[in-house]
Amino acid sequence: MWYVKKMNDTCPKCGSTLSEITETQTGKKLRRCSAGSWNKETRQNEGCDYVLWLEVAPQTLDEKCPKCGEALVLQTTRFGKKMKKCSTGGWDKDKKVATGCDFIEWINGTTETLDKDCPECGEKLVLFTTSAGKKMEKCSTSGWDRDNKRPTGCTFVRWLKPGEIPPGVNASSEGEEFLPPEPN
């Protein structure tokens, strides 16, 4: 279901091939020219400095918009959050107004803070809900180091049973991403 569109593979500056897509900490995707590289020590580009920033392209879903019946697309925001939106929806940059259908549904890959301490390190736990709707408690200090591809911080995780509401969660305190905008 996930795929990356085949892009133009050649550097417009030097004609070398572009390297594989890499993702920044904020979830933006880019491709560097293979004739260039990022030197972590000097924090400078070496060689060709061409970088192709990729639009996080919306992916057409096999689902219809409940408002207008057009196809829905899956879009990832700048902050890595995912939403389904109507493919007819858009943004008029000149007039700064939304165009087309405004249907949006956030996908619930969210975290919310729990009033509960980590049994391992005493920091607060967070409740994480995957986009598949599974919930887990994990330590708020945990993270993911994308460069080194390893977890950081405390590794405490406890998966919740389906339907289990962990103590400390107010059933109405859903993350804002759960909530589609109120219909007018």
Ligand SMILES: [Zn+2]
């Ligand atoms: Zn190049």
Ligand SMILES: [Zn+2]
């Ligand atoms: Zn629509």
Ligand SMILES: [Zn+2]
């Ligand atoms: Zn912890």
